[in-house]
Amino acid sequence: MSKLVVPGEIVAKGNFRSWVNVLKKGEEYLSLFVGRAEISGGRVRVIRLSGPYIPKVGDFVIGVVTDVQPLAATLDINSYVNGYILANAFFKRRIDPSKFDLSNKVNIGDLVAARVKKIERGKDIVLQPDQKWKVEGDAIFYISPAKAHYLYASRSRIPSKIKELTGAELRLGANGIVVVKGDLKKIEMVKRALDVIESTYNLNGLYNEIIKVLNKDGKSADN
Amino acid sequence: MENQLIINGKRSDGRGPTDLRPLKIDVGIIKNAAGSSYIEHGKNKIIVAIYGPKDSHRYGMNLEKATLRCRYHMSPFSTEERKNPQPSRREIEISKVIRDALEPSLILENFPKTMIDIFVEVLQSDGGSRSASITAASVALADAGIPMKDLVEAVAVGKVNGTLVVDLNDIEDKEGEADMPVAFMLNENKITLLQMDGKMTVEEFKAGLMMAMEAAKKIKEIQKEALLKKYSHDENKK
Incomplete structure (x- = not known):
């Protein structure tokens, strides 16, 4: 059974092995978000109910291509940060940008499925295209x-x-x-x-x- | 001759010294914003909207955390006489004060190189609009899903006809001997804003601070109820 909590509210007291979206203060675990608090198996977490997408390594995301440069494509991933896919990742090998044109692969407005590969300096999100990276839909x-x-x-x-x-x-x-x-x-x-x-x-x-x-x-x- | 604003222990609007004005908060009223709230505190009517985190411009970008920006604005129709819509010196100061009062509660390090905008629009003004704005903005930030250690609640305490009173209205604000807005993070046991206009003795200051803290506890409950009301509305429907 989960409980609705607000920021600063005490979610649990005691010692837990892991905690997500809570702040540990002594023996108290305080919620950082408006969300549903769940306590089970030595784990305390708050499932947040609002807020932006916060990328995590390994996440599967869908992005809209907003820019194509010779070495990388920029994607809007519905977050406060953009995602980047390097040209090498599309061609699955190192390429010479003077010989290969990335715009033959992707163009502005295309939908691309990818996984978050790396988060650099807290903001630059490097994506790895999925095997079926081209997303088509109605x-x-x-x-x-x-x-x-x-x-x-x-x-x-x-x-x-x-x-x-x-x-x-x-x-x-x-x-x-x-x-x-x-x-x-x-x-x-x-x-x-x-x-x-x-x-x-x-x-x-x-x-x-x-x-x-x-x-x-x-x-x-x-x- | 000094105006008599407290007669037989009752203030000009019929409240006792420690009573708050009627307070109502609604959450999520602006769909385009990441988070929003509307507060009615006495005659104050204020809308707060949060936009962001979003990509920061190079100017003012912080590499370590999100930059918090605040714009407090009084609508031209918010006062009895038309107010010039241009930002006044007072509005610029209050914008800074609101930002400084809220920043300690937020974990901005999660969003480096971005900015978060807080827009505060006063539709109708009464005394204590900065306190009401801080209270509403904290709720709006929680609605926007910005990680925060605690909600911030603010209230003014002042001295009117030699008596300490909580939550000053417009006339008490103007005619009283002192006015002291205070913002709290109650769980953290911290004060994030403390200003004073006028004079109080050290004893009055200490007593006033305790009165403000008691009032802030009541405000916190209303903030919490407002957030829970939005996020549990589907359960209430059943």
């Missing part, structure tokens, strides 16, 4: 990065359930960018499911709430 949505990161990090069943119930192809980045492939009806259903995610702060009940909304949608569409 619609793009943005959901709260805090919730997207929760869905991603907790290996939630929610994205696969949305795929199953809507029949749409879905790619969800930990940064809150969702790309949907499918016809208009499927896109509308996905949008409704994402609206539920956006408007619900009770993360425990999210799965059932989405099933309820999508089942209702499916029935009304059949009628």
Whole structure:
């Protein structure tokens, strides 16, 4: 059972092996965010319910290419920082920029799936393109990065359930960018499911709430 | 002759010396902002919006942490007589004071080379607008998901007709002998703002500080309720 907490509120007292999004002060653990506090197995954490996407090494993200230079492409990853993909990473080998043109691979406006490889000087985010890095879809949505990161990090069943119930192809980045492939009806259903995610702060009940909304949608569409 | 603002222990608006004016906070009222809040404290009506963290310009960029910027502005219609919309000396000072009062509560090191903007717009002004702005801005920052050690709450304490009073209204602010806005981080047991206009004895200062701290505890509860109201609204629907 999780409890809603605000910044500065005492989440737990005692000794814990690990803590996330809390500040340890003596034996007290204080929340740093508005979020849901969870205590289990010697671990205390607060799942934040708002805020920007904070990149972590290993995260799977979807970015929009905003600039292409001979040696790297810049991506908007829905965060306070940009992501960079080096040309070498696209060609999977060292390249001579005078002989290879990166704009043959990616262009401004393209959607790229990648993993966070390195965070340099706290701000420069180096990305490694995914094996299927080119993301194609019919619609793009943005959901709260805090919730997207929760869905991603907790290996939630929610994205696969949305795929199953809507029949749409879905790619969800930990940064809150969702790309949907499918016809208009499927896109509308996905949008409704994402609206539920956006408007619900009770993360425990999210799965059932989405099933309820999508089942209702499916029935009304059949009628 | 001095104005009699306290008669039979009651202040001009009927409050006792330690009573707060009615206080209401709403969270998340501006969808375009990363975080926002609206506060009604007495006759003060103030909107606060947070934008960022976002890419910082080279000028003013801090390599170690986010740069906090604040703009406190009074709307031309916020006072009885039209106020010139240009930022006045007082508004520039209050912008700095709000920023300085909030900065100790924030963990800005998580966002190097970025900036966070706090916009404070006073729609209707009464006494204690800087305190109300700090209280509302702290809630808006929490709504924006900026990591913070504690919420900051501010209140003014002052001396009116020789009596210490909490949460001064406009007339007490202007006619009273002293006015002392204080901002607290109660869990951390820290004071992040302390200003004084007028004169108090050391004993009065100490007693005033304790009164302010008691009032800040009540304000903190209202801040907390406002945040919980937004983030638990879907549970209340059921």
